[in-house]
Amino acid sequence: MTSLFQRLKTDCADEWCSYTHHAFVRGMGDGSLPEAAFRDYLVQDYLFLIQFARAYALATYKARSLSEMRAGLDGLKAILDVEMDLHVRLCAKWGLSTVDLETTPEKPQTIAYTRFVLDAGQAGDLLDLYAALAPCMIGYGEIGKALQKHATPDNPYAEWIAEYASDGYQEIMAASIANLDALAVDMLTENRYPRLKHLFSQATLLEADFWQMGLDAEQDEK
Ligand SMILES: Cc1ncc(CN)c(N)n1
Numbered sequence: 738m739t740s741l742f743q744r745l746k747t748d749c750a751d752e753w754c755s756y757t758h759h760a761f762v763r764g765m766g767d768g769s770l771p772e773a774a775f776r777d778y779l780v781q782d783y784l785f786l787i788q789f790a791r792a793y794a795l796a797t798y799k800a801r802s803l804s805e806m807r808a809g810l811d812g813l814k815a816i817l818d819v820e821m822d823l824h825v826r827l828c829a830k831w832g833l834s835t836v837d838l839e840t841t842p843e844k845p846q847t848i849a850y851t852r853f854v855l856d857a858g859q860a861g862d863l864l865d866l867y868a869a870l871a872p873c874m875i876g877y878g879e880i881g882k883a884l885q886k887h888a889t890p891d892n893p894y895a896e897w898i899a900e901y902a903s904d905g906y907q908e909i910m911a912a913s914i915a916n917l918d919a920l921a922v923d924m925l926t927e928n929r930y931p932r933l934k935h936l937f938s939q940a941t942l943l944e945a946d947f948w949q950m951g952l953d954a955e956q957d958e959k
Contacts, residue, residue, distance in 0.1 A: 741921035761948035778951030788851030878910030
C-alpha cells in the first residue's frame with residue numbers, strides 16, 4: 738500500500754517545493770541569508786513551537802489507544818525537550834533570554850499557521866490533525882538533510898542544519914511518517930482524502946509563508 742505521506746507530497750508537489758526550496762532555505766544552505774532574517778525567524782519559531790507542543794498535547798488527548806497516546810507524547814517531548822533547546826542556545830548568543838522570547842508578540846504568520854493546525858485537530862480527528870502536522874515535522878528533516886550535503890564548515894547556520902540533519906531528528910521524522918501511514922491504514926477512506934490533502938497543502942503553504950516572514954522582517958529593518 739502506498740504511503741499516505743508520499744501520496745500527499747506527490748499531490749502537493751508545487752506547495753512542497755515552495756516550502757523546501759524557499760529562498761530562505763537556499764540562503765541558509767549557501768550561508769548568504771542575512772542574520773537579521775534568521776533571528777526574526779528563530780524568535781517567531783520559538784513561539785511557533787509552544788503552539789505546536791499544544792497541538793501534540795491535543796493529539797495525545799485525541800488518541801484512541803495507549804500507543805497513539807505515546808506517539809503524541811513523543812512529539813510533545815521532541816519539541817519541549819529537544820528542539821526548543823536549539824532555539825534557546827542560538828538566541829542566547831544574541832543576548833536573548835527565554836523571557837525575552839516568550840514576551841515577544843506573535844506575528845500574524847505565526848498565529849495563522851499554528852491556529853490553523855490546532856483548529857484542524859479540534860474540528861477533526863487524529864488523522865486530520867496529523868495530516869496538518871506532517872509538513873512541519875517531516876519537511877524540516879528533509880531540508881536539514883539536503884542542506885547538510887553541501888554546507889561548508891564555516892556556514893553561519895551550521896548548528897541549525899546539523900540539528901535537523903541529526904540522527905535524532907531524522908528518527909523523529911521517520912516516526913512521523915510511520916505514524917501518519919499507520920493511522921491511514923486504519924482511518925483513511927477515499928472520501929476523506931480531499932480534506933486531508935487540503936490540510937496538508939494549506940499547512941505546507943503556511944510553512945513557506947513562515948520563511949517569507951523572516952525575509953520580509955529583514956527588508957523592513959533596512
Ligand atoms: C515553522 C516550523 N516548521 C517546522 C519546524 C520543525 N519542527 C519548526 N521548528 N518550525
